[in-house]
Amino acid sequence: MVQIGYHASHEQFAPSRLLALVKRAEAAGFHAAKSSDHFHPWSERQGQSGFAWSWLGAAMEATRFPMGIISAPGYRYHPAVLAQAAATIGEMYQGRLWLALGSGEAINEAITGEYWPEKAERNARLLECVNVMRRLFAGETVTHRGRITVVEAKLYTRPATPVPLYGAAVTAKTAALAGNWADGLLLAGSRAEGVRPLIEAFREGGGDGKPVHVQMAVSWAPTLMAAEENAVSQWPSAAIGGEVAWDLRRPADFDSASKAVTKEALGHAILITDSTTRIADEIDEIAAVGATAVHLHMVGQEQEAFIEEIGRSCILTGSGGQGC
Numbered sequence: 001m002v003q004i005g006y007h008a009s010h011e012q013f014a015p016s017r018l019l020a021l022v023k024r025a026e027a028a029g030f031h032a033a034k035s036s037d038h039f040h041p042w043s044e045r046q047g048q049s050g051f052a053w054s055w056l057g058a059a060m061e062a063t064r065f066p067m068g069i070i071s072a073p074g075y076r077y078h079p080a081v082l083a084q085a086a087a088t089i090g091e092m093y094q095g096r097l098w099l100a101l102g103s104g105e106a107i108n109e110a111i112t113g114e115y116w117p118e119k120a121e122r123n124a125r126l127l128e129c130v131n132v133m134r135r136l137f138a139g140e141t142v143t144h145r146g147r148i149t150v151v152e153a154k155l156y157t158r159p160a161t162p163v164p165l166y167g168a169a170v171t172a173k174t175a176a177l178a179g180n181w182a183d184g185l186l187l188a189g190s191r192a193e194g195v196r197p198l199i200e201a202f203r204e205g206g207g208d209g210k211p212v213h214v215q216m217a218v219s220w221a222p223t224l225m226a227a228e229e230n231a232v233s234q235w236p237s238a239a240i241g242g243e244v245a246w247d248l249r250r251p252a253d254f255d256s257a258s259k260a261v262t263k264e265a266l267g268h269a270i271l272i273t274d275s276t277t278r279i280a281d282e283i284d285e286i287a288a289v290g291a292t293a294v295h296l297h298m299v300g301q302e303q304e305a306f307i308e309e310i311g312r313s314c315i316l317t318g319s320g321g322q323g324c
Contacts, residue, residue: 001318002287005032005068005295006307007215008059011041012234013303015050019058021303026063028311033059034215034295035069039076039108042237043258044251053085056097060089066096068213068295070168070186072104073129074122075112080142080153083133090159100186100213101130102168106249116247121147123177130165130181137162166213172201179205188215190271192285199290213293214286217270220298220306224274228263230300231272236261238269238299270299276313283315 006025008018022033037052056069073079086099103122110116117125125147132150135142141154167178168186175198178185185202189195199212217238219231231238236258237245248254266272271282283294298306310316 002283002291003031003293004283004310004316005034005213005293006030007295007297008033008035008055009297009299010036010048010050010052010055011038011043012046012048012299012301014048015055015058017303018050018055019062021307022059023062024304025307026065028307029316030065030307030310031316032065032293032295033063033067034213035059035067037069037071037108039111041251042107042254043234044255045233046251053089056089057092060093060096066098068098068100068166068186070100070102072102072109072126073133074125074148075104075109075114078150079129079132079148080136080150082129083136084155084157086133086163087137087155087158090161090163091157094159095161098164098166098184100166100168100184101126101133101182102186103174105246107251107254110249119243119246123174127181133165134162166211167202169198169202172197175199175207176201176205178202179207179210182207182210184211184213186213186215187291188217189286190216190218190269190282192282192289195286195291196289203290211292212290213295214291215295215297216282216286217297217299218279218306219266219270219272219300220276220279220309221274221300221302222305224272227272227274227300228266230302231266231270232261232263234301235270235299236266239265276309276315279310280313280315 073082103126106116136155144150164183166184166186167182169175179202219227221227237254239261
């Protein structure tokens with residue numbers, strides 16, 4: 001049975017509300033949760049962006065299911081500091097935390113004022129950070145001078161088992177690279193045909209047998225019209241193509257870039273529906289191509305209604321799409 005998680009979107013909701021939502025998701029039967037980690041929202045309309053690591057400690061204490069979080073080391077977070085944060089949570093909540101690492105987006109990481117490099121350079125910096133973090137998790141005293149600098153760093157507080165480090169990928173090339181270093185893979189996608197090539201690349205690159213988590217964007221509402229309106233209002237950036245999403249720096253820039261986005265364009269990036277049966281069917285298809293966990297990111301504002309609707313459906317009991 002594929003694990004079904006609830007995605008906590010810090011860009012859209014205050015951390016106090018997200019804490020209540022993740023507790024509600026666990027009570028409704030969700031198997032896990034996943035957290036974003038942003039400094040800015042994707043849009044001025046979203047209007048939030050709490051510090052995810054502060055929230056994560058409260059959320060882990062208030063629940064009992066596993067949680068994951070995605071962060072980008074090497075810019076906003078020094079890898080030793082990020083390793084310390086993960087090790088602390090991991091020590092308090094043994095075996096419940098996984099951490100996905102990505103090469104980052106300018107909207108979050110460029111706030112430090114450093115030069116924002118091209119993708120190849122960001123990938124190289126990411127791999128340096130991964131190496132540093134793994135050595136720290138192993139209890140080593142680390143000195144490293146390269147794209148990032150670490151001098152005599154040692155983690156004195158560590159979990160009994162190191163926190164798993166997943167690779168975050170949006171292309172098959174990055175997924176293949178992650179297969180070689182990561183303990184698992186995190187993707188974003190709402191259709192099996194979109195995630196299949198990345199999962200295959202990950203497996204072929206060395207990730208065979210490792211877990212694959214998919215963050216699945218869904219705009220659900222009681223009516224299809226409302227679901228379409230919510231998608232256009234809250235998550236139009238999903239339809240922006242090319243390298244734009246990694247290089248724009250301000251929420252207002254994303255609002256400008258997505259002004260002409262239509263519900264038809266968003267329908268290719270987000271599952272827009274009024275049917276839990278449709279959601280269940282898409283989850284089944286994504287699981288069939290190799291995903292071991294699917295985290296539902298409901299992009300609309302009606303989170304409580306969505307959680308209850310999913311809880312009433314057959315999605316969380318593993319009975320499949322038919323009849324949900």
